[in-house]
Amino acid sequence: MSDKFLEIKNVSKIYRIGGLLGQTKIAAVDNVNLALERGKPQVLSIVGESGSGKTTLARMLLHLIQPTHGEILIDGMQTGGQLNGAQLKAFRRRAQPIFQNPFESFSSRKTVDTYLFETARNILGAQTQAAANRAVDEALVNVGLSAERVVGRYPNQFSGGELQRISVARAMIPRPELIVADEPVSMIDASMRMNVVNLFKKLRDDFKVTILYITHDLSTAYYVSDQIAIMYRGSIVESGPSAKVLKTPSHPYTELLLDSVAKIGEKWNEVVRLPDLETKEYGYKGCKFAGRCPYAREVCRQARPPIVTLDEQSQVHCFKPVDYQHPAPVSGS
Template sequence: MSKNLLEIKNVTKVYQRGLLSSHAKVALKEFSLTLKEDEPTILTVAGESGSGKTTLAMLLLGFITPTTGEILYKGQNIVSLRGPDRIAYRREVQAVFQDPFAVFNPFYTVDHLLTVPIKQFKLAKSGRDARNKMDEALNAVGLRPEDVLGRFPHQLSGGQRQRINVARALMLKPRLLIADEPVSMVDASLRANILESLRNMHRDHGVTIIYITHDLTTAYHVADSITVLYRGDVVEKGDVESVIRNPQHAYTRLLVDSIPWPNLDQKWGQHSIRSQASQDEFHAGAPTP
């Protein structure tokens, strides 16, 4: 019987504005998701800024806790993990964030970013073994170790830095990777390389990836399935091909309408889309591509 790698059960996250304030913002509302342990996949969580997708990432990484609901990793509530179980969760659930610059300390070389997790999680038996693991991870993301090791962050491009972040995650042999807008701050010419690195991680190492983005163009090329968030609510989900080619919800059609499809006769944003804030609904006439 297939076991669940991750279960998100009716998770809601509410942010309170000050201790004495009655104002509250619901960032994520009754979100549920199940990912199978023996069925690695790439799931896109899509939505604009303020949709709740980064809140979801922070919840999964344990940086914040749910207001209600629970998140189970291999059947255990991540909030209550302690000791070896918590260490294992920290190793098996990794992240690649939006900003490839913020992760690096400018006073340390690339080697430092890679050797710290090796020491922290005791991944190598010797210095030579550690170097081999670093080389293997860098090669897996299309980087030559001799080109990046020993260098400082300012000596590398944004694309190189982001691929090093992917290599760092890969080195820990994760079961789940949270990729939060991993290509949004990288030149368009390098996005394909980073997305290919993620696909290879999934294909060659059986890593399940939650790919968080506002960009349905990259989601379409990298994901197997998609969940669309709008103001904390799930408005549509399913197979990525079906959802993007035939979106059912008006908000999804708005996102799809922003995709630059190779059709010179169709201008971007030419279709009227209006919102009724009181009902939190979109009324759209955008055609599907």
């Protein structure tokens, strides 16, 4: 068996946009590679501005959409491709989602426990009411709630933070090895965010769950994650231990993100965004960041950047550290 728990190998998702005339292809996810070691549960944050491909990557990981190229293995099991009913059930026991908007995850017409019991029966496979009750109770206690507080109530009887904790409880019922949480705190009150983010650390430590935490927010990513991967226009530009990536960034885009945070707190997304360049950037034959990069040279516009291994755990996709391929600009130019 592979020594990797999660392997994302050369994964791309290509969308065609526009009408019959003038169709453009965009690589929403562009040849992404990532791996996590087996037996080492951790929080991996995927950080990037709007349109960088985070949700597309998450949906491929969760077997909700298929990659155009490449393969994803979770604990040796391949997502994408064709899974039959039993395989899909086995997959759902391993990998569970948490979505951005808790008010959309739960229908306003159903009591929230409906979802908890459905998961207990259909995914965990609880055979009796007593077994389902036990699983639901336990999951709620693990997120700091209780069946008494939750059962029989509708979504509008909870705050966004509580509902998101119920989403976490639901995801934990099958005792998954992986939780993919796509912007799980962006729609909830700022005062409740740390509550949910702290839960991720607890699940990692107490239940050995690996968490993929997708976010715009560098401060919670820094706080919660062991590893971090920075995405830009479908590509991972830098990855490694979060303290290293965020304290000593190697990619100019990571530097830009950190500068923006320093200037404007958490709201960097609007500032660093250049929407008019967006579609063009996806199709660049060189580095997609070259148009915004203060260090860009000709080589950056001509070829995709190399993957530079900085140490055992860290990589950057950039010409900048590869000096011999990257002659200094002529002074005054």
